[in-house]
Amino acid sequence: MQQQIVEVRVEDVRFPTSLQQHGSDAMHPDPDYSAAYVVLETDGGRRGYGLTFTLGRGTQVVVCAVEALSGLLLGKTLEDIVDDFRGFYRLLTSDSQMRWIGPEKGAIHLATAALLNAVWDLWARVEGKPLWKLLVDLSPEQLVSCVDFRYISDALTEQQALDLLREAQAGKAEREQQMLQEGYPAYTTSCAWLGYSDQQLTQLCTDALANGWSRFKVKVGAELKDDERRCRLIRQMIGPDKTLLMDANQRWDVGEAIRWMSSLAPFRPLWIEEPTSPDDILGHAAISKALAPLGIGVASGEQCHNRVMFKQFLQASALQFVQIDSCRLGSVNENLAVLLMAHKFQVPVCPHAGGVGLCELVQHLILFDYISLSADLTNRMCEYVDHLHQHFSSPVVIRNAHYLPPKDPGYSCEMLESSVEAHRFPHGRVWADLSAQGRR
């Protein structure tokens, strides 16, 4: 396996999605979906591709953080890394000078995710397997050896994690077959970004219904009157039985969240996502308690910055849906920790994927979760957004509103060279043209 890492490149790749309000929400009205995009080269001529999701101007900072950490990978062989993956995770997250600007949060942690995603991609490619299959085929002992249990052992010990994975071995082969045939259930966010007009929403929702979608997320939180109108529209279109989800992207204070959602309760959302600050564990617990009698759960995670935060949310019964993110947490390693804790606390996982490359990445993690851990699809679904897949060499495959398991080796986040070239900031063709037209 050797494969010594001899080069780490990082690119600032941005897509001008804000021009059409794709991805817009109550806190991010002009998101340019972007990535700090990493390519690893080995002496054996292999490559690993990784990324972390960012928005426009923030990308510059994350690219810088990736550069600052990249020396920790140079000269390491893939074998060194995966033989002690926990140790390598710690090396990256505990660098004595760099950890001061985290630790395990913010730009430096997003950079850790980009680099480690590339390492996992390299590993899966060298094994000739899609990442989900690499994970499914690892033994429980190998899986736990990738996880850093520091700070979470009061909620989940290594031994308990091993027991959970061993218990879930029964029926694994059947579940893998089931996924290959049916795929993993998905919901769509692409019909109802906040900046879309009612007409656009109606058209996109009509198309989505015709394509077999039965779960829809709508952005809320800016103006109550607009929310009521949009939610009424979408509920009328999808009918009483389909699933409606709402997402406020951290817009409210705690009391405001409870009042606002009481007004939107007649539209029967299954969850309200990020009702308040993503760091406010007790606030989320209060909202959960107040909304439970209305049948509304609280979902969060896309900005829950590490396993320690998730631990406390779970301990405090502060969320009813765990939204893992393949780029916010420290790659597969830290996501494994959160999947294991969610399983122990019996809280369903519904991954976040609203960004560029996030659908490509996180599908692998949720497939692993179903096959090797949760064995449950009740109230579980993976987010899907219909943007920018054409820029990837192994784009997601959706059939009848389900993610079909990827077949190509790796972690599915290699971008086409032509796409990187055109969207490189600030001199790629797309940005140079926008600049010449005075549109940025």
Ligand SMILES: C[C@H](O)[C@@H](O)[C@@H](O)[C@H](O)C(=O)O
């Ligand atoms: C700015 C982004 O599009 C967010 O709005 C998006 O990630 C969203 O919160 C989601 O849940 O998909």
Ligand SMILES: [Mg+2]
């Ligand atoms: Mg969200």
